[in-house]
Amino acid sequence: MTIRSFALALALTSLASVAYAQDGLHIDDAYMRTSGNMATSGAAFMVIENNTSADDRIVSASSDVAERVELHTHKQDANGVMQMLEVPEGFVIPANGAHALERGGDHVMFLGLKSPLAHGDVVTVTLTFEKAGAMEVQIPVDLERKPMHGAKSGPMNHSGHGMKKTN
Numbered sequence: 001m002t003i004r005s006f007a008l009a010l011a012l013t014s015l016a017s018v019a020y021a022q023d024g025l026h027i028d029d030a031y032m033r034t035s036g037n038m039a040t041s042g043a044a045f046m047v048i049e050n051n052t053s054a055d056d057r058i059v060s061a062s063s064d065v066a067e068r069v070e071l072h073t074h075k076q077d078a079n080g081v082m083q084m085l086e087v088p089e090g091f092v093i094p095a096n097g098a099h100a101l102e103r104g105g106d107h108v109m110f111l112g113l114k115s116p117l118a119h120g121d122v123v124t125v126t127l128t129f130e131k132a133g134a135m136e137v138q139i140p141v142d143l144e145r146k147p148m149h150g151a152k153s154g155p156m157n158h159s160g161h162g163m164k165k166t167n
Contacts, residue, residue: 024052025093025132031142032123033103037116043072044108044125044139047100050093057130058099059090065123067112074104084109093129119143 030046061069074082093099101107121141128134
């Protein structure tokens with residue numbers, strides 16, 4: 001391992017371990033993935049912890065790196081194929097609990113990336129919660145995590161993502 005790659009790995013580890021906190025909410029282990037230099041979409045994953053006595057809800061996300069940023073989930077069809085769908089109502093973060101945004105499950109979807117994102121880049125994302133309000137987080141692009149790190153298993157169909165809304 002060269003000194004440069006070691007320094008990059010150390011910086012990514014430091015960024016990924018940073019937890020963001022606001023009004024009893026904590027964001028941990030946030031990272032973003034794309035499928036490569038020519039990708040027009042990407043996704044962010046993280047664990048959102050709610051250390052309050054009331055449920056909260058992530059209702060939206062935004063970033064200047066993409067034309068649209070949406071909250072998405074995966075739903076399995078009758079043939080066992082997973083499809084991505086927008087969830088405009090967002091996700092509940094239970095009181096004194098956590099909600100994982102993970103591969104193969106709920107996640108933040110970036111559609112229409114304005115420029116390529118490379119391993120080690122850092123993306124500014126604003127997460128908006130019903131009660132806690134807006135929280136700005138710095139999310140590192142990590143293209144080296146194992147494909148199934150934090151993922152639910154099953155085949156996936158990306159053919160309709162971003163094409164229609166569930167509302």
